[in-house]
Amino acid sequence: MSTRSRVSRDVLSMTWRDVLFAHWPVDPDVVAPTLPEGLSVDTDAEGRAWLSVVGFVMDDIRPRFSPVGLSFPELNLRTYVRQEGAGGVYFYNLDADDRLGVGVARRLFQLPYYRAEMSVTGRSDRVHFRSHRTHDGVPPADFDAVLTPASDPEPVAPGSLDAFLVERYRFFAADDDGRLYYGDIDHDPWRVAEATLSVRKNTLFEAAGFDHPGGDPVVRYCPELPVTAGRLRRS
Numbered sequence: 001m002s003t004r005s006r007v008s009r010d011v012l013s014m015t016w017r018d019v020l021f022a023h024w025p026v027d028p029d030v031v032a033p034t035l036p037e038g039l040s041v042d043t044d045a046e047g048r049a050w051l052s053v054v055g056f057v058m059d060d061i062r063p064r065f066s067p068v069g070l071s072f073p074e075l076n077l078r079t080y081v082r083q084e085g086a087g088g089v090y091f092y093n094l095d096a097d098d099r100l101g102v103g104v105a106r107r108l109f110q111l112p113y114y115r116a117e118m119s120v121t122g123r124s125d126r127v128h129f130r131s132h133r134t135h136d137g138v139p140p141a142d143f144d145a146v147l148t149p150a151s152d153p154e155p156v157a158p159g160s161l162d163a164f165l166v167e168r169y170r171f172f173a174a175d176d177d178g179r180l181y182y183g184d185i186d187h188d189p190w191r192v193a194e195a196t197l198s199v200r201k202n203t204l205f206e207a208a209g210f211d212h213p214g215g216d217p218v219v220r221y222c223p224e225l226p227v228t229a230g231r232l233r234r235s
Helices: 027-035 101-111 161-166
Strands: 010-026 049-063 070-083 086-096 111-124 127-133 142-149 170-174 180-187 193-203 219-232
Touching: 010 127, 010 161, 010 193, 027 049, 049 111, 070 111, 070 127, 101 219, 111 170, 142 219, 161 219
Parallel strands: 086 111, 086 170
Antiparallel strands: 010 049, 010 219, 049 070, 070 086, 111 127, 127 142, 142 193, 170 180, 180 219, 193 219
16 A cells, blocks of 8 residues: 655645545456556555546646646546555546646646546535546547445545555656656545445546446545645656
8 A cells, every 4th residue: 555655845736626536446467568667556455456537626726836726627547556665546547627737737747638528516415527538639538427425524544445545645657658757746644435426428448448347336535635746757
């Protein structure tokens, strides 16, 4: 499991709101061929790899010392990886409803950000996520689902499956030439609620080259979490 790592010099601050986690277990052999050189599959206590759809609103995104912030929805598909003992997440896509933000993120963070038409509506007791990818030159993808929290948010227990899936403070990305980068984030430990998810449409897996995993996902919800992010570094 990843341990918390304090960001030494923050580049961005923001608040993640209405965070949806939908986690599907898969065989590690499904994930391994998709990872860039230098990363290995991270598995849980039962030896399972995971693919997760994560949606939220990135609110009040501010560069260091900036008085003005941006806000837009984001939806990503990710898996869990390790590099020389350090755990983190690897993103297959980060769809976002902000042309400027997508352009800046692709240049500064080497992340697979794609433009999309998105909305996150409702609050707390029922949240509706919609996303339609509009980015040129990449496979189309759609997501339409309604999340309903089924409990109050609780701290994530150390060593639990929830901790394995959400307590991640490093992300990895590879550029078009295969060079690997990493970045660190920092925030208080997660507090998540159990939740149900009614999925009307989800083509994120197919767009990333995966078959849709079978079975129901493990679904969690967090109302909000302040986050800071450090600069990207060459791995």
